[in-house]
Amino acid sequence: MKKVLSGIQTSGRLTLGNYIGAIKNFVELQETHESYYMLADLHAITVQQEPAALRSYIEEVALLYVASGLDPDRSTIFLQSSVPSHAEMGWLLTTIAYLGELERMTQFKDKSFGKESVGAGLFTYPALQAADILLYNPDLVPIGEDQKQHVELTRDIGHRFNTRYGELFTLPEPLIQKTGARIMSLDDASKKMSKSSPTPASYILMLDPPEVIRKKVSRAVTDSGREVKYDPATKPEISNLMTIYTHCSNLTFAEIEAKYEGQGYGNFKKDLAEVIVATLLPIQQRYEELRSSGSIYDILRKGAKEAEAVARPVLLEAKKRMGFINL
Numbered sequence: 083m084k085k086v087l088s089g090i091q092t093s094g095r096l097t098l099g100n101y102i103g104a105i106k107n108f109v110e111l112q113e114t115h116e117s118y119y120m121l122a123d124l125h126a127i128t129v130q131q132e133p134a135a136l137r138s139y140i141e142e143v144a145l146l147y148v149a150s151g152l153d154p155d156r157s158t159i160f161l162q163s164s165v166p167s168h169a170e171m172g173w174l175l176t177t178i179a180y181l182g183e184l185e186r187m188t189q190f191k192d193k194s195f196g197k198e199s200v201g202a203g204l205f206t207y208p209a210l211q212a213a214d215i216l217l218y219n220p221d222l223v224p225i226g227e228d229q230k231q232h233v234e235l236t237r238d239i240g241h242r243f244n245t246r247y248g249e250l251f252t253l254p255e256p257l258i259q260k261t262g263a264r265i266m267s268l269d270d271a272s273k274k275m276s277k278s279s280p281t282p283a284s285y286i287l288m289l290d291p292p293e294v295i296r297k298k299v300s301r302a303v304t305d306s307g308r309e310v311k312y313d314p315a316t317k318p319e320i321s322n323l324m325t326i327y328t329h330c331s332n333l334t335f336a337e338i339e340a341k342y343e344g345q346g347y348g349n350f351k352k353d354l355a356e357v358i359v360a361t362l363l364p365i366q367q368r369y370e371e372l373r374s375s376g377s378i379y380d381i382l383r384k385g386a387k388e389a390e391a392v393a394r395p396v397l398l399e400a401k402k403r404m405g406f407i408n409l
């Protein structure tokens with residue numbers, strides 16, 4: 083059975099972009115792969131987090147993983163901070179990554195742009211991500227488009243380690259879907275829909291109530307034309323909304339175009355809001371049930387044990403190869 087590993091930072095409340103670009107695929111992959119899904123809480127603190135907010139984001143992501151269909155009997159679901167091998171391996175790989183490669187990471191450039199002072203962890207972030215991945219030797223890392231560069235760097239770091247110290251790590255492939263890997267903001271189709279955006283109108287949260295979803299969709303920016311047509315180059319806003327539509331229904335782009343031919347954007351947007359609500363509402367209901375059952379901490383404790391059992395021997399072997407003494 084092939085192995086997959088992925089994670090989401092607990093740096094905010096999850097958006098429809100996180101669902102379409104990541105979680106939905108995690109749920110499908112657990113059927114056919116040995117699966118490890120992490121909550122990257124150590125990554126979340128690379129931008130300053132208020133402790134009470136961090137705690138609530140961690141709980142929300144954990145509950146949403148399971149409410150979306152991740153099954154703790156099929157997948158190992160765990161907090162990065164509860165498996166100490168990650169931080170330890172992260173340090174080892176920080177010494178293997180080059181400054182120049184970290185400087186080229188577009189996420190670092192974007193997140194540090196214009197800031198007066200930036201934490202050093204934001205810069206070394208990809209070495210910790212490489213540790214998260216290489217500790218499990220996965221074949222595939224399912225991610226959205228923006229994370230491709232980090233998985234490529236993981237391969238470079240893993241390859242460098244293997245060359246210096248002997249073959250240890252599998253070099254994983256990023257798994258990026260053809261559409262939906264980069265859902266754009268509702269108010270600006272040149273920007274990725276992001277949970278850390280300061281503008282709530284730019285995103286739909288997985289836990290937004292139906293009336294909020296309807297309002298946000300009705301206000302989403304569209305071009306001045308009338309035609310519902312998939313053409314990202316000339317109609318980026320409508321194409322983005324169509325991408326959301328296709329992932330929340332089983333209609334293809336051609337079927338959506340045919341359905342709204344000659345109708346303008348009004349009906350299309352109204353129906354789009356309803357397919358989003360129909361996708362998210364059952365998840366929101368399971369979220370509430372799960373939250374009141376209080377079982378999420380048991381799930382995370384079980385996941386931490388399973389994850390550490392896989393990660394620890396790999397960490398110890400890496401340390402041995404590097405010349406450390408395991409007592």
Ligand code: ATP
Nearest residue numbers: 091093099103104225226263264265275276277278
């Ligand atoms: P932040 O703004 O805090 O960086 P984010 O919303 O961009 O957060 P991440 O935690 O960086 O989310 O991403 C988690 C996963 O969701 C990654 O695989 C990422 O590629 C995917 N993802 C995030 N935003 C989108 C999006 N707009 N479209 C598709 N996939 C996305």
Ligand code: LTN
Nearest residue numbers: 087088089090091122125211214
């Ligand atoms: N950087 C990722 C989150 C992340 C991750 C990982 C993804 C941390 N460790 C390992 C895949 C594999 C992000 O989505 N921002």
